[in-house]
Amino acid sequence: xxxxxxxxxxxxxxxxxxxxxxxxxxxxxxxxxxxxxxxxxxxxxxxxxxxxxxxxxxxxxxxxxxxxxxxxxxxxxxxxxxxxxxxxxxxxxxxxxxxxxxxxxxxxxxxxxxxxxxxxxxxxxxxxxxxxxxxxxxxxxxxxxxxxxxxxxxxxxxxxxxxxxxxxxxxxxxxxxxxxxxxxxxxxxxxxxx
Numbered sequence: 325x326x327x328x329x330x331x332x333x334x335x336x337x338x339x340x341x342x343x344x345x346x347x348x349x350x351x352x353x354x355x356x357x358x359x360x361x362x363x364x365x366x367x368x369x370x371x372x373x374x375x376x377x378x379x380x381x382x383x384x385x386x387x388x389x390x391x392x393x394x395x396x397x398x399x400x401x402x403x404x405x406x407x408x409x410x411x412x413x414x415x416x417x418x419x420x421x422x423x424x425x426x427x428x429x430x431x432x433x434x435x436x437x438x439x440x441x442x443x444x445x446x447x448x449x450x451x452x453x454x455x456x457x458x459x460x461x462x463x464x465x466x467x468x469x470x471x472x473x474x475x476x477x478x479x480x481x482x483x484x485x486x487x488x489x490x491x492x493x494x495x496x497x498x499x500x501x502x503x504x505x506x507x508x509x510x511x512x513x514x515x516x517x518x
Contacts, residue, residue, distance in 0.1 A: 325367060325408075327384075328383060328384050329387075331384050331387060331388050331391070332384075332387035332388065332390065332391040333390025333391065333394045334391070334394035335387070335388040335389075335390075335395060336391040336394050336396065336398070337395065338391075338392070339391065339392040339395025339396045339399070340395040340396070340398060340399040340497055343355060343395065343396045343399040343400065344399060344403070344434045346489040347403060352403070352404055355396055355400050356397065356400055358392075358393075358396065359393045359396040359397040359400060360393065360397070361393070362390070362391055362392050362393025362396065363393035363394060363397070363516075364393075364516040365389050365393070366387065366389035366390025366392075366393055367386075367388050367390060367512045367515050368386075368393070368513065368515070368516045368517035369385060369386030370386035370387065370390065370512045371492070371509045371510075371512035371513045371516065372509070372510060373385075373386055373500060374386075374505070374509060374512070375505070378482070382495075385475055389425055397441045398425060401424065401425075402417075402418075404419055405417045405420065406418075407463060410415040413442075415461065425470055426451070431493060435512055436486075436515055438474070439511045439514055439515070440507055440508060440511035441471070441472055441473065441507075443506075443510050443511055444471055444472070444503055444507035445471040445472060446503065447466075447502075447503035447506055447507055448471050448499060448500065448503045449468065449471075451502065452468070452499065453501060455495070455499070456497055457491065457492055457495040458492055458496060458499070461487075462486060462487060462488055462492060464487075464514075465488075466482060466483070466486060466496075467488065469479065473507075474484060474500070476497050476500070477503065479494055479500050483496055
């Protein structure tokens with residue numbers, strides 16, 4: 325993940341630098357539209373290419389496209405705010421831009437997390453319905469009302485405090501593994517659509 329974040333961050337920086345040079349030739353509306361298209365495209369590429377490894381070339385391409393879109397939108401926001409306000413408010417505009425950026429990052433992260441965890445819960449619960457290997461008596465011992473993205477090791481640790489047999493623990497890990505990736509992919513598609 326760390327390797328993939330570097331090109332993503334560099335793409336945001338590169339886009340921010342390049343967009344400043346294009347402000348005289350392109351309208352803010354065009355830059356904003358292109359930025360949103362890039363963000364949606366990057367999220368869609370991620371949805372279709374992400375696997376259990378963030379370092380695959382196509383995932384990195386998706387992150388770079390996403391970074392280019394985000395960088396152009398961040399720069400556009402700052403430029404529009406600065407150009408539409410009096411010079412004596414320049415310091416306030418910079419602070420407001422930083423606040424808007426932090427708030428949007430926090431809200432976006434929270435929203436995407438809620439979507440991903442909700443989808444994970446839905447996929448896990450639907451896989452448990454009618455699962456004969458994981459009876460209701462065992463399911464009652466696991467906190468299914470607070471399903472979250474956990475590693476296989478964390479799930480096995482939770483199951484070790486229950487009456488789960490090794491076969492049942494293996495089935496629970498399988499259900500968790502099969503629900504995690506589709507949840508993440510679906511969350512990226514939903515975010516791209518938004």
